[in-house]
Amino acid sequence: MSKCYKLIKITSFLILLSFTFIPMAFAVQDSESGIWSSFQESLSPRLDINLRGAYYYKDSHFKPNDFHLSGNATAQFTRDLFKGIVLNVYPRVNFDTLYTKGTRLLVEDGEDRPAFTLYEAIFSWYGDSIEIEVGKKVYSWKVADGFSPVDIINPVDIIELMDPEKIGVPSISILKIFEHANIQMVFLPFFVPDRQPDDQSRWTSDDPEGRAAFISRFGVAPVNVDVGRALPKDDFDKMAFASRISTSTLFTGWDLAFVYKYGYSTRGVIRNDINPFTLPLVLQTTEYPAYNLYGFSFSTVSGDFEYHGEAAFHDTRDNVKDEDYISYIVGINYTNYDLFTNYFDEIRFVAEYAGEDIIKKRSAGSSFSDLGVSRGLTENSIGSIEFKINEDHSIKTSFIYNFANEDSMLDMYVESQLNDYLEIVYGYQRLSGDEASFLGQWDRNDRVFLRMSLKF
Amino acid sequence: MFIRIFLMIMAVCMWVSPIMAEELTGKSIIEEQQKRHQSDNEFSDVALTLINRKGKEKNQNMVIYLLKKDGKSKTLIQYHAPANIRGVGLLTWEQDKKKEDDQWLYMSASRSTKRIAGGSKKNQFMGTDMAFEDMRPENTDVHEYTLIEESSIFSKKCWKIESIPTTKKEIKDSGYGKRIMWIDQSNYFTLKIDYFDHHDRHIKTSVFEDIRPMTGKLFRSFKVTWSRIRQKTHTVMIYKKIDLDTVHKVVTFTQNYMKRPVK
Numbered sequence: 001m002s003k004c005y006k007l008i009k010i011t012s013f014l015i016l017l018s019f020t021f022i023p024m025a026f027a028v029q030d031s032e033s034g035i036w037s038s039f040q041e042s043l044s045p046r047l048d049i050n051l052r053g054a055y056y057y058k059d060s061h062f063k064p065n066d067f068h069l070s071g072n073a074t075a076q077f078t079r080d081l082f083k084g085i086v087l088n089v090y091p092r093v094n095f096d097t098l099y100t101k102g103t104r105l106l107v108e109d110g111e112d113r114p115a116f117t118l119y120e121a122i123f124s125w126y127g128d129s130i131e132i133e134v135g136k137k138v139y140s141w142k143v144a145d146g147f148s149p150v151d152i153i154n155p156v157d158i159i160e161l162m163d164p165e166k167i168g169v170p171s172i173s174i175l176k177i178f179e180h181a182n183i184q185m186v187f188l189p190f191f192v193p194d195r196q197p198d199d200q201s202r203w204t205s206d207d208p209e210g211r212a213a214f215i216s217r218f219g220v221a222p223v224n225v226d227v228g229r230a231l232p233k234d235d236f237d238k239m240a241f242a243s244r245i246s247t248s249t250l251f252t253g254w255d256l257a258f259v260y261k262y263g264y265s266t267r268g269v270i271r272n273d274i275n276p277f278t279l280p281l282v283l284q285t286t287e288y289p290a291y292n293l294y295g296f297s298f299s300t301v302s303g304d305f306e307y308h309g310e311a312a313f314h315d316t317r318d319n320v321k322d323e324d325y326i327s328y329i330v331g332i333n334y335t336n337y338d339l340f341t342n343y344f345d346e347i348r349f350v351a352e353y354a355g356e357d358i359i360k361k362r363s364a365g366s367s368f369s370d371l372g373v374s375r376g377l378t379e380n381s382i383g384s385i386e387f388k389i390n391e392d393h394s395i396k397t398s399f400i401y402n403f404a405n406e407d408s409m410l411d412m413y414v415e416s417q418l419n420d421y422l423e424i425v426y427g428y429q430r431l432s433g434d435e436a437s438f439l440g441q442w443d444r445n446d447r448v449f450l451r452m453s454l455k456f
Numbered sequence: 457m458f459i460r461i462f463l464m465i466m467a468v469c470m471w472v473s474p475i476m477a478e479e480l481t482g483k484s485i486i487e488e489q490q491k492r493h494q495s496d497n498e499f500s501d502v503a504l505t506l507i508n509r510k511g512k513e514k515n516q517n518m519v520i521y522l523l524k525k526d527g528k529s530k531t532l533i534q535y536h537a538p539a540n541i542r543g544v545g546l547l548t549w550e551q552d553k554k555k556e557d558d559q560w561l562y563m564s565a566s567r568s569t570k571r572i573a574g575g576s577k578k579n580q581f582m583g584t585d586m587a588f589e590d591m592r593p594e595n596t597d598v599h600e601y602t603l604i605e606e607s608s609i610f611s612k613k614c615w616k617i618e619s620i621p622t623t624k625k626e627i628k629d630s631g632y633g634k635r636i637m638w639i640d641q642s643n644y645f646t647l648k649i650d651y652f653d654h655h656d657r658h659i660k661t662s663v664f665e666d667i668r669p670m671t672g673k674l675f676r677s678f679k680v681t682w683s684r685i686r687q688k689t690h691t692v693m694i695y696k697k698i699d700l701d702t703v704h705k706v707v708t709f710t711q712n713y714m715k716r717p718v719k
Contacts, residue, residue, distance in 0.1 A: 078717055088717050128707055140567040177707060252551060255571060301573040337579055391583030420538035455539035
């Protein structure tokens with residue numbers, strides 16, 4: 001009976017899309033006047049609607065919810081104010097069947113995804129050699145494709161671990177442009193942590209390593225109790241700060257960047273309070289240790305290949321709570337236009353290697369451990385192959401493989417731009433490996449998925 | 457009467473002799489063309505219509521900024537419509553002849569900027585019938601130009617010139633083994649180009665129409681049609697505006713500028 005119900009839900013979702021979403025996209029395309037004509041001149045409005053549906057066809061260890069639907073609608077308004085100041089506002093409505101709650105406009109430090117928020121809201125002033133941006137913003141400092149150790153300003157929503165999305169942060173950014181380099185300084189007065197998977201969701205982590213260590217020590221499996229989060233106080237003297245020096249002209253043909261950050265770990269670590277009288281209960285509090293980060297990235301091309309790399313040294317201020325480590329990634333991009341030209345316009349290859357070296361472990365006897373969703377890319381190859389059939393359709397496969405633990409993730413999907421407004425992505429994702437490994441712990445989360453994106 | 461005829465002949469000879477004194481070659485024509493029609497600053501607002509083999513049309517809108525400084529050009533192309541590619545940008549910095557040009561592609565959806573390898577310049581740009589290399593300034597150092605004949609096209613007297621890449625690098629990177637250009641004798645403006653691949657197959661044609669004088673001897677085409685022969689597809693570019701007077705700031709041709717929200 002439950003399987004029939006799931007089938008009815010999926011079928012209803014597809015019918016709903018067929019009678020509303022898709023015809024709306026084609027209707028807008030064919031319309032001559034459009035629905036935004038009265039606002040365009042003053043506010044330059046835009047609208048993006050994203051919908052994600054996933055069917056997990058295996059039961060998980062936790063509360064199963066085999067079909068999950070989520071999405072968001074983000075508007076954009078741009079207004080020239082005075083003295084060259086521009087205001088860009090992106091109000092967003094989030095919706096899903098499980099996690100969305102409440103309203104948080106500027107500081108999204110709640111555990112739940114807000115139903116209504118400002119994705120970004122930025123006052124910008126652009127001069128000839130200086131740019132100032134104040135407000136809630138999403139930054140991008142990455143050069144790699146799969147994973148970025150230096151893209152460290154924004155926290156990430158990983159409620160659905162395989163569909164991560166950056167969270168905007170209130171900030172003040174000053175970019176100074178020199179002849180051969182740019183310097184960007186970002187001040188972050190409010191701490192915003194990552195949004196973690198719910199402890200009863202498919203993506204919650206069992207922390208395989210910690211679990212094994214506990215069993216080894218006490219001879220019994222732990223029963224973890226989530227006590228909550230200990231967020232850093234938003235004091236002025238604890239403001240986070242990040243800076244980036246970048247150049248594309250100092251060495252012709254090379255993009256180089258140096259990154260520094262002082263702040264608090266947005267992912268956090270777990271403090272495990274174990275009382276021998278209440279075993280196997282483990283009271284777990286998420287804390288966010290302070291750290292310095294020193295990073296470097298490069299990108300260059302030679303012939304038909306693009307080469308890139310990033311590395312960052314994470315220097316924790318209190319080694320009781322967290323480790324010091326270097327994480328890095330190197331990779332190449334190559335696009336071929338001569339293979340199977342009867343079928344494909346181009347075939348694009350991306351191959352990367354991501355690794356991590358621990359410089360200093362936690363102090364002996366530390367009661368802290370990593371979140372199970374942290375730092376899984378320790379010795380991994382990451383790659384993708386995209387077969388571009390034409391400008392509107394492509395087939396893509398991407399993978400992550402860990403050499404040490406032999407756990408892996410494989411994605412295969414099709415991207416189709418149906419018209420100027422509507423794109424759909426549909427495919428299949430498989431996770432495999434030992435249950436004690438980073439990706440293998442979620443091997444019950446294989447899924448088929450469909451994403452739709454409507455842009456006006 | 458004989459004196460009048462003599463004086464007329466002398467006048468004609470005096471008018472013609474400077475041109476005849478300098479031998480007309482393919483390269484000299486192209487160089488004169490560049491001298492006349494290159495601009496140090498340029499802004500274009502372009503409406504594109506992409507027509508597939510079934511006749512179905514897709515419309516796009518982009519702006520093109522050009523700045524020439526110290527003998528090298530910088531170009532920024534930004535899409536303003538349709539919504540799915542709004543904000544996508546291509547930034548090109550021309551480098552010395554022996555070096556690869558710097559090119560970056562900004563994807564607005566992911567807010568990421570990637571360097572593009574040089575081997576991609578023969579690839580079609582954003583689904584149009586233009587290749588990346590079609591949007592770069594003519595590089596006379598890596599091509600050989602041969603004046604084939606005087607010809608006529610679109611009722612205009614032209615020079616028909618063949619252009620062949622000469623360096624190993626250009627032969628490898630370019631999608632064209634040969635181009636045949638028709639250049640208007642009255643204003644040195646290109647009216648049509650046929651493109652041939654490295655097997656001497658005719659693969660593409662571009663036609664330049666609605667040619668208008670701008671300043672001095674400088675002309676611009678306000679309608680360009682690109683057609684790929686085998687695919688039977690066309691791209692029509694209508695230039696809604698061309699501005700050669702505004703001096704662009706260097707900051708416009710940076711990766712940071714591409715990241716600014718597009719209205």
